Amino acid sequence: MSDTHDTVQEKRASYHHGDLRGQLLTVVRELVEAHGPEGFSVAEAARRAGVSTAAPYKHFKDRVDLLNALVSDAMDRLSWQMSQERDRHPAGSLEAVAGIGNAYITFAKTEPGIFRLMFGLTEGHDENTCLQEKGEACFLIVVKACADYLGVDTDDQSAARSAYMLWTSVHGHAFLSIDNKNTTELKSMEEWDFLMSVGRGILSAQMKA
Incomplete structure (x- = not known):
């Protein structure tokens, strides 16, 4: 549980340092490889990046x-x-x-x-x-x-x-x-x-x- 929490915190820190766009692209790239281009949502990408569902729309x-x-x-x-x-x-x-x-x-x-x-x-x-x-x-x-x-x-x-x-x-x-x-x-x-x-x-x- 603590490991997961630490990972999310690291991703949030990355976002606050201005790397949300790159983080989202990395997450979506992984999702596309795993599930295909139709197998993900922006909300799921945001969740995996550790940010709010509204955050991606600042960049896309x-x-x-x-x-x-x-x-x-x-x-x-x-x-x-x-x-x-x-x-x-x-x-x-x-x-x-x-x-x-x-x-x-x-x-x-x-x-x-x-x-x-x-x-x-x-x-x-x-x-x-x-x-x-x-x-x-x-x-x-x-x-x-x-x-x-x-x-x-x-x-x-x-x-x-x-x-x-x-x-x-x-x-x-x-x-x-x-x-x-x-x-x-x-x-x-x-x-x-x-x-x-x-x-x-x-x-x-x-x-x-």
């Missing part, structure tokens, strides 16, 4: 606004992880392209609830300039890596086409993986081999086009 207009903020935060993490994995390999290499895909799949497997939320929550997304820009920034990471491999400018159509084909392939694989829909044969395939094979096939085709 409503439930959708809170979820959009969660998606925005997730896009920042995904973008950073994609860039980090790319930079582990020489610029312009096939491995750099595969590294981006590896980060994407790892993110999906590590945070499947958030990953589904990012691509399943559509309410307000078309009108949210920030989310649109962050989504485009993630895609441009792939475009730039493809352009470097192909030896073309980022505005070359071959880079955009390659990036789109790679993204759809890796995106589909990521969802099949977290939904356990892979066939037995594909489950035994090394993730890196898959990424290198797909990347080589798509990029080689663009070089010959």
Whole structure:
């Protein structure tokens, strides 16, 4: 009982130091992973954060606004992880392209609830300039890596086409993986081999086009 009380007191102290927004996002992230985007309420998030049910509305207009903020935060993490994995390999290499895909799949497997939320929550997304820009920034990471491999400018159509084909392939694989829909044969395939094979096939085709 005392441990629970101490935890609540710590969370309340965190709120009074101005960290309520971050605390709520952390709590909702945990709830989405455990129960899905429909499995929580703002009131439940406030209770877990140790604040009043009215407190969240100082930072978020409503439930959708809170979820959009969660998606925005997730896009920042995904973008950073994609860039980090790319930079582990020489610029312009096939491995750099595969590294981006590896980060994407790892993110999906590590945070499947958030990953589904990012691509399943559509309410307000078309009108949210920030989310649109962050989504485009993630895609441009792939475009730039493809352009470097192909030896073309980022505005070359071959880079955009390659990036789109790679993204759809890796995106589909990521969802099949977290939904356990892979066939037995594909489950035994090394993730890196898959990424290198797909990347080589798509990029080689663009070089010959």
